[in-house]
Amino acid sequence: MSSAFGKCPLYLKVLLVKNFKRHCEHCHDSVNTKEKYGKLLLKMEQTINSQHQHTPTSSKSTSSNESSTMISNKTSATISNETNIESSAVYGYVSSPDFTLIPDDNKSLDNVQFQHFVEIKNHICGDIKYILKQTEFASKLVELAFDETVSVKNFLVETTSTFNKLKESINDLLILCNKTLENIPSTPTTVDKIQSTEKPISHDPSIIKVFDENELHYLVNQGPYQPLLSQYPWYKEFPLIEYSPITDSIYCFCCRLFGRGPGGAQPENTWVSTGTKMWNKVKGSQGTGKKGKIYIHIASETHKYSLKRYMTFRERKNNVDYMLDKDLQQQEQQKIEQKKTNEQIIKIPIDCSRFLARQRLGSCGHTDEDSNFYQLVNLLSRYNPTLDDWINNNNTRPFKITYMSKDSQNEFIQLLGECVxxxxxxxxxxxxxxxxMADSSIDSDRKDMLSVYIRFVNEQGEPEERFVSIKEVHSKTGDGIANHLLEVLNELELDTKK
Structure with missing residues (x-):
């Protein structure tokens, strides 16, 4: 693709794709970000691909076309990702993707599903905390009712506005819950399953049973069954040994739970099902130069395999416990609550910037505190408890974000300009x-700036005029000005044939 020829989407000049970046740096001042360059490169590649599709080609050119399409798709995905990150950065929070269930190679499907459900619950709990925070602000209306300086009309307007916002948040939460319920597959429940869940799990090792995943979690969490034995205190030396008062025998905890499975040898019944009660031979010698039964069992391959499976299962259980950790869940829920608060707060400074621009008032002052923007936001915070809490409690947020800085104001103005x-x-x-219509003038830096206006007839048949561009013109010749106007029209995606 780099050696192919294509037309510049702005100048319609034919050039090599590999030289397109250098061409933009020298000829297009408006292409000053990676996103804008990526969009133009994508448009140029799509034009080349469409020309190849309409032209009969050999198998070699077909493979080249498929390769260029893959490059185009990759470029498009990159641009989309960068755009999402930049737009969400305005809110001070990079939004996470929708809940999707993608099993990892290193995780079982059950663990992925469990983590997916934990994320859903955290998201819902974050919304609930945000609603509770709104409810706290709504409770202050009771104090407002006893304020003699507040009229009944103002009180009712404030109450209606507060509870409309609360109603909107509750409706959003209900929609999320209903949508999540629709996506959860229904599992049929039988009488056997209900009865099996009602049966208690016996901790005694003499009870022979094939345990399921939940029962294994319970037993591993409880640990080996070790009633106090005054005559044989072996638990400290052998922590995985357990004792059954029913059969008066000892068992191996990890072999009993994890001895059977693919890849393992047949476990010894003595330590799994029947137990051993030959107390004089458990630790003592069975003859001259021989070790006790428990030492022989610990050194066996069967026990080593069972111990390995037990350790793997316990590590996985700890990972589940880690996900269930209350503090971590609260942190995640706090992030979700903060995100919703940011989404509500960001509307206020943007509206303040819109108001100042509409009234042709400057935003900045000699200091940040003296600026019109800062004072206007502070004025609104006196009548908006959420905004007041946001301004006064900025120490709890990362980087103490308030959206009151001059950089934030410039970003708001840029966003408003893009919308207009x-x-x-x-x-x-x-x-x-x-x-x-176009006219040029010299600015303070002695640069020749060309202003471009467009006149058109609206749907009501009335003529209108819009200012669309002001850029430096590098060539004052007829071709230079014509190419500049073509660049502006193509950059704005306006039809040049009208």
């Missing part, structure tokens, strides 16, 4: 035809 520009372009695209 997109609205104007949408109206221009709907028009049957349009005309262009």
């Amino acid at each position: 520009q997109e609205k104007n372009l949408r109206e221009i695209r709907q028009a049957a035809y349009y005309s262009i």
Whole structure:
């Protein structure tokens, strides 16, 4: 693809794909971010691919076309990912993807499902905490009712506004719960299953049974069954030995639970099912130069295999306990609650920036505290408990984010400008035809800046005029100005044939 020729989407100039980046750096000042460059490169590659599809090619060119399509798709995925990260960064929180169930090679399906359900519960609990926080603010309305300076009308307006927001949050939570319930597969329940769950699990090792996953979790959590033995205190020396008062015998805990399985040898019945009660031979010698039964068993391959399976299962159980850790779940729920709070708070400073721009008032002042933006936000915080709490308790948030800095204000203005520009372009695209007006002037840096305006007729048949671009023009010749206007129109994705 790098050696292929294509047309620049802005200048419509034919050049090599590998030289496109250098071309943008020298000829297109507006292409100043990786995202904009990626979009233009993707458009250029798609144009080349479409030309190949309409032209009969050999098998070699077909494989090249498929390769370029793969590159195009990869570029598109990268651009989409970067766009999502940049847009979510405005809220001070990078949103996580939707809940999906993708089994990992190193995890069983049950563990992945369990982790998936924990994430769902954390998300729902985060929403509940946010609703409870809104309820705390709503409870302050009771104090407002006894304020003689507040009229009945203002009190009712404030109450209606607060509970409408609360109702909206509750509806969002109900929609999430119903959607999650629809995605959970229904599992049939039988009488045998209900009866099996009601039967208690015996801890005595003499009870022979094939345990399921939940029963194994319970028994491993309880540990070996070790009633106190005054005559044979072996538990400290052999912590996996357990004793059954029913048969008056000792058993091996890990061999009893994990001795049977694929890849393992047949376990010894003496330590699994029947038990051993030859007390004089458990630790003592069975003859001259021979070790006791328990030492022989510990050194056997069967016991080593069972111990390995037991340790693996216990580590996995600890991982589950780690996911169930209350503190970690609360931290995750706190993040979700903070995200929803950020989404509500961010609307207020954006509206303040919109108000100042609408009234043609400056945002900045001699200091941040003296600026119109800062004072306007503080004024609104007196009547908005959520905003007041956000401003005063910024120490608990990462990097003490308040969205009050000059960088945040500039970002708000840029976002508002992009929204206005997109609205104007949408109206221009709907028009049957349009005309262009352009004029240049020298700015304070002695650069020749070309302003571009577009006149069009709206749906009501009335003429309108929109300012769409102001950029430095590098060539004042007829071709230079024409190429500059073509670049602007193609960058704005306007039809040049109208």
